[in-house]
Amino acid sequence: MGRYYRVTLKTVIFLVFLQGTAVVLFLSLHIQLSPSESVPQRKVHVLLLSSWRSGSSFLGQVFSQHPSVFYLMEPAWHVWTKVEKPGAGLLRKAVRDLLRGVFQCDFSVMDPYLPENYNMSSLFMWTQSRALCSPPACPLTVSNASQCEDICDARGLHRAKKACWTYSHVVLKEVRLFELKSLYPLLRDPNLDLRIIHLVRDPRAVFRSRQASPRALGLDSSIVLEQKKIPLYQMQYQVLEEVCRSHVRINNGAVVNPPLFLKDRYKMIRYEDLTRNPLKEINDLYEFAGLKMTPEMAEWIYEKTHGTGKGSKKQAFEITSRNATLVSQAWRTMLPFYKVKRVQDVCSEAMELLGYRTVNSIKEQKALDIDLLEPKEPYKFIWMPDKNKQTDLK
Numbered sequence: 142m143g144r145y146y147r148v149t150l151k152t153v154i155f156l157v158f159l160q161g162t163a164v165v166l167f168l169s170l171h172i173q174l175s176p177s178e179s180v181p182q183r184k185v186h187v188l189l190l191s192s193w194r195s196g197s198s199f200l201g202q203v204f205s206q207h208p209s210v211f212y213l214m215e216p217a218w219h220v221w222t223k224v225e226k227p228g229a230g231l232l233r234k235a236v237r238d239l240l241r242g243v244f245q246c247d248f249s250v251m252d253p254y255l256p257e258n259y260n261m262s263s264l265f266m267w268t269q270s271r272a273l274c275s276p277p278a279c280p281l282t283v284s285n286a287s288q289c290e291d292i293c294d295a296r297g298l299h300r301a302k303k304a305c306w307t308y309s310h311v312v313l314k315e316v317r318l319f320e321l322k323s324l325y326p327l328l329r330d331p332n333l334d335l336r337i338i339h340l341v342r343d344p345r346a347v348f349r350s351r352q353a354s355p356r357a358l359g360l361d362s363s364i365v366l367e368q369k370k371i372p373l374y375q376m377q378y379q380v381l382e383e384v385c386r387s388h389v390r391i392n393n394g395a396v397v398n399p400p401l402f403l404k405d406r407y408k409m410i411r412y413e414d415l416t417r418n419p420l421k422e423i424n425d426l427y428e429f430a431g432l433k434m435t436p437e438m439a440e441w442i443y444e445k446t447h448g449t450g451k452g453s454k455k456q457a458f459e460i461t462s463r464n465a466t467l468v469s470q471a472w473r474t475m476l477p478f479y480k481v482k483r484v485q486d487v488c489s490e491a492m493e494l495l496g497y498r499t500v501n502s503i504k505e506q507k508a509l510d511i512d513l514l515e516p517k518e519p520y521k522f523i524w525m526p527d528k529n530k531q532t533d534l535k
Contacts, residue, residue: 182309185431186244186335188324189314190391192384193358194350195342196412199445201269201314203423206441207432211272211308216243217317218265219254221364228367233323240313241327244335246305248298261301262294278304310432317361319387321394321403328402335406336430339395341388342412342469343497343513344488345481348381349472378487385491392494411495413514416469419446470509478503 187204191197198214205212217236224232242250255263267273268286275282278300279293305311318324327335351358362380371379395407408429415422419442424434472481478500485492485499492499496515500506 183334184244184308185310186333187310187312187430188240188335188337189312189340190318190337191314191316191340191342192347192387193316193361194347194354195316195340196415197314197316197340198269200338200340200415201312202445203426203438203442204310204312204314204430204432205269205271207310207427207438208435209308209432210310210312211246211305212270212312212314213243213264214266214269214314215316216240216251216265216313217315219251221317221361223254229317229319229364230367232364233318233320236315236317237323237327240315240324241330241333243313244311244327244333246302246311248302248305251298258296259298260294260296261298262290264298264301268293272304272308273301275304277307310430312430319365319383320390325400325402328400328406337395337407338426338429339388339391339407339409340412340415341409341491341495343472344381344385344492345476345484345497346412346469346472347384348377348480348484349476351377351381378483381484382487385488388491389494411514411517413469414517416446416466419443473506473509478506481506 189197189200189204191200201212201214204210205214216239217232220232220235220239224235239250239254242248251259251264261267261273261278264273268289272278274286274289274293278295279289281292283289283292321337324335324337327333358380362376365380365383366376392409395403395409399407408426410422410426420434420439423442427434481500489499496517498513498515500513505511
């Protein structure tokens with residue numbers, strides 16, 4: 142005869158309770174191990190590399206306004222202004238180490254370059270960062286720099302650090318780097334997913350824009366020229382020559398003979414292409430950086446690039462609604478031809494490489510129907526490991 146076991150009500154209740162507990166524990170464990178919940182998303186780090194008066198402030202805002210981005214404008218400014226009478230070459234390592242720390246949301250690297258009792262407002266142009274003018278860095282989301290200054294300032298950088306950790310992308314804009322080699326340790330760092338966007342602009346337009354704000358650029362110009370005693374009228378051309386050389390140096394290092402760790406991590410863009418077709422070009426930049434275009438960003442971009450004017454001198458460092466194409470062509474009607482010719486001479490190599498046609502007369506300069514921008518050649522603008530592929534892309 143088979144055996145029969147008597148099961149009491151208490152035993153049934155206990156078994157049901159045990160089964161339910163096991164299910165709850167299993168689901169809890171599953172949720173904890175879910176990649177979307179417990180494993181933090183790997184951050185993407187983007188360096189916007191450019192030079193003064195090249196449209197970098199606008200490009201910075203293109204990223205700053207994106208809801209997935211923590212943005213900071215020119216942290217290397219603190220290094221360049223703190224060290225007494227330096228040269229650009231001596232500051233490379235300090236700038237690189239500062240960038241590494243900020244990319245990793247470690248704002249303690251700023252301590253040597255800030256006042257003893259610093260606030261968030263001690264950061265250079267901090268109100269240009271939407272992330273610092275929004276929660277959790279700020280109690281409220283504010284709409285302009287003035288409101289940000291009044292509401293969002295705080296002692297120390299604890300809120301900035303907290304905010305930095307909440308975003309998937311950390312984007313820094315820099316105009317104080319003149320080569321790529323000092324960045325190699327960052328590109329090799331397994332803790333960083335660094336991508337470089339290199340913004341260039343027609344040197345003639347850069348020269349005209351620099352003339353609108355010479356005093357604001359005086360200290361930087363001295364550092365670029367390694368503190369050499371140079372007459373003011375020559376300084377402006379020599380600084381521009383160094384900037385043009387840096388564009389050639391950076392592009393050659395990233396495209397002509399690139400190290401393997403630069404694969405898919407460098408992209409160059411001309412400001413003029415950005416102004417002619419902003420939505421397409423910015424969408425391409427977003428894709429390169431791993432971001433998605435949003436309807437709100439598309440609307441913001443259209444508004445900022447389809448204004449009615451070129452902007453005033455007072456707005457030289459502001460992002461206002463302007464006619465972007467008009468801005469990019471302003472040098473052709475405002476810059477004397479003898480200056481245009483001098484700029485073309487000192488930047489001839491860069492202009493040929495980047496696709497800017499020269500003008501040989503005042504008439505040609507002022508004929509706005511003559512296009513001075515060469516068509517983009519893809520191999521000049523992205524990482525290209527095999528030179529043989531250049532022919533295929535022409």
